[in-house]
Amino acid sequence: MEGESSGRVIGHYRGSEAGPLVVAIGGIHGNEPAGVRALEKLFELLDEEPELNPGFTFRGELLALRGNLEGLSQGKRYIDADLNRIWRPFIGKKPVFQTSEDRELYELLACIEHAVEEAPLSELVFLDIHTTTADGGIFAVTGDDTPSLSLAAEMTVPVVKGMLSSFQGTTLHYFRGDHFTTDFPVRAVTFEAGSHNDPNSVELALAATINLIRALGCVRDEDVNTYHDELLRGAATHLPALTDLVYIHRITEADKFVMSPGFVNFQAVRKGDVVGRDRNGDVAVPDAGYLLMPLYQEQGDEGFFLLQDYKMPDGY
Ligand SMILES: [Zn+2]
Structure with a gap:
């Protein structure tokens, strides 16, 4: 084929x-x-x-x-x-x-x-x-x-x-x-x-x-x-079974965003935790939840994602 x-x-x-x-x-x-x-x-x-x-x-x-x-x-x-x-x-x-x-x-x-x-x-x-x-x-x-x-x-x-x-x-x-x-x-x-x-x-x-x-x-x-x-x-094991995306930290090259080292997928964070820096200073998470896909490579349009636990409504 x-x-x-x-x-x-x-x-x-x-x-x-x-x-x-x-x-x-x-x-x-x-x-x-x-x-x-x-x-x-x-x-x-x-x-x-x-x-x-x-x-x-x-x-x-x-x-x-x-x-x-x-x-x-x-x-x-x-x-x-x-x-x-x-x-x-x-x-x-x-x-x-x-x-x-x-x-x-x-x-x-x-x-x-x-x-x-x-x-x-x-x-x-x-x-x-x-x-x-x-x-x-x-x-x-x-x-x-x-x-x-x-x-x-x-x-x-x-x-x-x-x-x-x-x-x-x-x-x-x-x-x-x-x-x-x-x-x-x-x-x-x-x-x-x-x-x-x-x-x-x-x-x-x-x-x-x-x-x-x-x-x-x-x-x-x-x-x-x-x-x-x-x-x-x-x-x-220990990962949340079902989560919902609540926030994406979108970036451009001009932002000069750098993720702080050491974050992993599904790492629990509190509102206001500083997770990186850009040209304006510290970058904090806007809410409590789990971090996903913190950016540790040069190419990419998202610095990190934030998830929260999700419970299916009745009837699902
Ligand atoms: Zn990929």
């Missing part, structure tokens, strides 16, 4: 039974190769599985893609533009690419649309795997609708809601929003697998992906090693 020669496609597994089409992408940010490695390992496991376990069956399809190929080859988050902020449809047959990431997006969409057209799918599920610069905690981000939240929860990882209304142009927006009109259900989950350079992030991303395809019924419970569940539960 298209893209294969460029290294875009990690693998395309077609099960013997019809079911959901799962599209998994690693390396949307080029300095986050753990997701790519996890998906490569998943395809190695899928190749071996029928020999080790003759009763193994797979329902539906799994398409795994490398996100920002040029960014991955240079080990940079992006070349010209953040690939997780520009998702939109291309109008017309021959687009002119303004940025390196425009081309990446065009190729990704071509692969996905091709798979959607070919597959007799019951549902489209999109998994986008990332890692963060900070230590301390794995989590899933998804839409605030019940089917998406329950799928994320079934991955047995902490779930962060409320992100969708705060950004434009992310993969979640594209697949959960108006750009992708379908006559079948679409769900999208972003998984943050730990810190960029922790080898454990690869294992956690692999475990979360396996839990996702199990939750969707692509693979049977009895065919999944409980090792993955234990790994995720171990990494999520």
Whole structure:
């Protein structure tokens, strides 16, 4: 299929039974190769599985893609533009690419649309795997609708809601929003697998992906090693199960924002705690909660995020 020669496609597994089409992408940010490695390992496991376990069956399809190929080859988050902020449809047959990431997006969409057209799918599920610069905690981000939240929860990882209304142009927006009109259900989950350079992030991303395809019924419970569940539960111990985004500290280069060292994901903070500095002096958190994704890299438009515990209203 298209893209294969460029290294875009990690693998395309077609099960013997019809079911959901799962599209998994690693390396949307080029300095986050753990997701790519996890998906490569998943395809190695899928190749071996029928020999080790003759009763193994797979329902539906799994398409795994490398996100920002040029960014991955240079080990940079992006070349010209953040690939997780520009998702939109291309109008017309021959687009002119303004940025390196425009081309990446065009190729990704071509692969996905091709798979959607070919597959007799019951549902489209999109998994986008990332890692963060900070230590301390794995989590899933998804839409605030019940089917998406329950799928994320079934991955047995902490779930962060409320992100969708705060950004434009992310993969979640594209697949959960108006750009992708379908006559079948679409769900999208972003998984943050730990810190960029922790080898454990690869294992956690692999475990979360396996839990996702199990939750969707692509693979049977009895065919999944409980090792993955234990790994995720171990990494999520002491982390809040469901939180809501309440604040984003947005920055520009001119702000000269520098996060104070030592903060980790889900670190509890009190209102007024100083967490960084910019050209105007100290930067404090506006409310109590948990810090998420404190910025410890040069590229990025958000200094940190603030979360608070969230309880689902009755009826969910
Ligand atoms: Zn990322």
